[in-house]
Amino acid sequence: MRTLLKAENICREFKIGKDKTLNVLKGVSLEINEGEIAVIVGASGAGKSTLLHILGALDKPNNGEVIIDNKKLFEMKDEELARFRNNNIGFVFQFHHLLSEFTALENVSIPQMISGKRQNEIEKRSQELLSLVGLGERLNHKPSELSGGEQQRVAVARALANNPKIILADEPSGNLDTQNSDALHQLINRLNKELNQTFVIVTHNPDLINLANRVFIIKDGIILKKQKVRNIL
Numbered sequence: 594m595r596t597l598l599k600a601e602n603i604c605r606e607f608k609i610g611k612d613k614t615l616n617v618l619k620g621v622s623l624e625i626n627e628g629e630i631a632v633i634v635g636a637s638g639a640g641k642s643t644l645l646h647i648l649g650a651l652d653k654p655n656n657g658e659v660i661i662d663n664k665k666l667f668e669m670k671d672e673e674l675a676r677f678r679n680n681n682i683g684f685v686f687q688f689h690h691l692l693s694e695f696t697a698l699e700n701v702s703i704p705q706m707i708s709g710k711r712q713n714e715i716e717k718r719s720q721e722l723l724s725l726v727g728l729g730e731r732l733n734h735k736p737s738e739l740s741g742g743e744q745q746r747v748a749v750a751r752a753l754a755n756n757p758k759i760i761l762a763d764e765p766s767g768n769l770d771t772q773n774s775d776a777l778h779q780l781i782n783r784l785n786k787e788l789n790q791t792f793v794i795v796t797h798n799p800d801l802i803n804l805a806n807r808v809f810i811i812k813d814g815i816i817l818k819k820q821k822v823r824n825i826l
């Protein structure tokens with residue numbers, strides 16, 4: 594097993610007004626192996642989204658380091674980090690965050706355009722990815738013309754666009770009904786088993802937690818160790 598992602602002593606505080614400081618992450622360390630589904634659970638406000646954003650370099654910690662594939666994220670300059678993120682990290686959020694003016698095909702194409710791929714390659718890959726997530730018949734639909742479940746599957750296809758080392762998902766089924774949640778969870782499981790895709794997922798959903806190889810519980814700004822999965826459901 595190869596360690597793909599390592600977080601070392603991540604600390605994150607937010608200044609509130611002039612003289613108040615909110616200490617959200619107080620030294621979070623964790624490791625995730627290639628090919629794993631890792632899940633992060635914890636109460637609302639525990640710092641799950643803050644941690645996920647830092648793992649994906651969408652936010653910077655006050656202290657600590659994240660290492661993906663032996664590369665220290667916060668030693669990189671902003672431009673290099675943006676390129677690394679676009680090429681190596683996929684994101685799926687609770688609300689799809691697709692660009693509303695663009696079709697499904699275009700939304701999946703944009704990260705590939707940013708990374709400088711050729712147009713004919715981009716279109717082919719975007720079509721393949723949308724077929725992979727079961728939306729081969731929805732290429733030219735805009736987000737508003739898709740169901741919530743379909744929008745999330747476009748978001749997954751977009752996250753896969755540049756063949757990322759890791760996909761980070763923040764409550765990806767938090768806004769879906771049972772049927773659409775099941776379809777999304779099956780898709781995540783299939784991508785993990787068939788493509789060996791590594792995922793880090795923040796979720797409350799017991800079905801999704803059941804798919805995990807590893808569960809991290811965040812409480813009081815740190816990761817609790819050695820909890821059994823059934824104790825947290």
Ligand SMILES: Nc1ncnc2c1ncn2[C@@H]1O[C@H](COP(=O)(O)OP(=O)(O)O)[C@@H](O)[C@H]1O
Nearest residue numbers: 607615617635636637638639640641642643644
């Ligand atoms: N940019 C910010 N500025 C100030 N406080 C923030 C900011 N982002 C998050 N917080 C606070 O940090 C805590 C953790 O937030 P978050 O990571 O979103 O929690 P979770 O995702 O576990 O519900 C919350 O109390 C939230 O209000």
Ligand SMILES: [Mg+2]
Nearest residue numbers: 641642643763
């Ligand atoms: Mg959150």
